[in-house]
Amino acid sequence: MNRDDMDEIFSRAAQPVQSQEDTSAQVAQVKAVILTRLRPVRPLASQAKIVALFLAVFFALAILAASLLGLVGIHVLSPLQRGLIYGALSLIAILAAVACAREMRPGAGVRIGALALGAAVIGFPLLASLLFSGYGTSNFAQQGIPCLVAGLAVAIPSGLLLLWVLRRGLILSWAKAGLAAGTLAGLTGLGMLELHCPNLAAIHIIVWHGSVVASSALLGLLLGSLADAIRRHKS
Numbered sequence: 582m583n584r585d586d587m588d589e590i591f592s593r594a595a596q597p598v599q600s601q602e603d604t605s606a607q608v609a610q611v612k613a614v615i616l617t618r619l620r621p622v623r624p625l626a627s628q629a630k631i632v633a634l635f636l637a638v639f640f641a642l643a644i645l646a647a648s649l650l651g652l653v654g655i656h657v658l659s660p661l662q663r664g665l666i667y668g669a670l671s672l673i674a675i676l677a678a679v680a681c682a683r684e685m686r687p688g689a690g691v692r693i694g695a696l697a698l699g700a701a702v703i704g705f706p707l708l709a710s711l712l713f714s715g716y717g718t719s720n721f722a723q724q725g726i727p728c729l730v731a732g733l734a735v736a737i738p739s740g741l742l743l744l745w746v747l748r749r750g751l752i753l754s755w756a757k758a759g760l761a762a763g764t765l766a767g768l769t770g771l772g773m774l775e776l777h778c779p780n781l782a783a784i785h786i787i788v789w790h791g792s793v794v795a796s797s798a799l800l801g802l803l804l805g806s807l808a809d810a811i812r813r814h815k816s
Contacts, residue, residue: 625750628682628689635678638742639765643772646735653779662712669708670772673700677765681743684758685750694761701764701771701794706787715782725789728778732770732793740766740801755805755812763801767794 625631647654658666677697683689743762752758770793778790 625685628679628686631682631685631746631750632675632678634746635681635743635765636674638739638746639674639678639769639772642735642739642742643769643776646773647776650731650773650777652776654775654777657779657781665708665712666775669705670768670775673697673705674765674768674772676700677761677768680761681747681758681765684752684754684761685747687751687753692757692761694757694764697761698764698794698798701768701798702791705771705794706791709786709790710783713781713783713786716784717782718784721784721788724780725785728774728780728785728789729792729796731777732767732774732790733796734770735773736763736766736770736793736797739769740797755808756802757805759801759803759805759808760798761801763798764794766801767797770794770797 626634655663676693680692680694680697683692684694740762743766747758747762771790774790774793780786
């Protein structure tokens with residue numbers, strides 16, 4: 582059923598009722614418009630399953646990409662640092678996955694995409710500042726830009742996979758969905774870097790690793806806003 586069908590139904594319903602016979606005829610006409618255009622659809626999976634699918638994308642792509650590039654970063658971390666870094670990343674990824682899943686259902690609860698982004702771009706750098714030291718800027722860009730490029734190279738295909746899943750739901754705001762998906766995709770790139778990158782300078786992790794999430798979330802927001810604008814234009 583499209584927008585024209587709904588307009589037809591509302592226009593008929595707004596017509597003055599002359600008699601019981603006219604009312605019955607209008608009801609029959611409305612039923613005919615609705616029932617003739619109904620098509621069976623596949624039920625949407627439960628929110629728990631959708632969250633699990635989003636998390637599978639996060640873990641699989643982050644680990645796969647890091648394995649291809651070399652699991653160097655994990656070996657330079659202490660056991661405590663590993664537990665805190667990877668534990669925090671997993672918790673933020675769960676938050677972002679829930680945010681993505683909620684965007685697929687209009688009544689799924691409070692939209693928390695902005696909260697997930699805040700945890701990623703504020704909470705994770707704060708943790709890095711507590712765990713690591715080093716704020717020198719020698720070779721800052723030369724060492725940082727390759728990490729940013731590698732992180733986005735993982736985040737972009739991750740975002741495309743997340744988009745493929747999101748399209749199964751009823752997205753009311755692609756801007757909000759894009760923000761949530763961009764955040765989770767950026768976390769995938771960040772997760773890869775934390776497994777691969779051996780640079781433990783706090784400023785490197787805060788600026789360059791954190792920029793992967795911020796850039797990916799911004800890209801998702803912009804593309805989602807563009808999709809919303811196109812949809813409004815067509816309607």
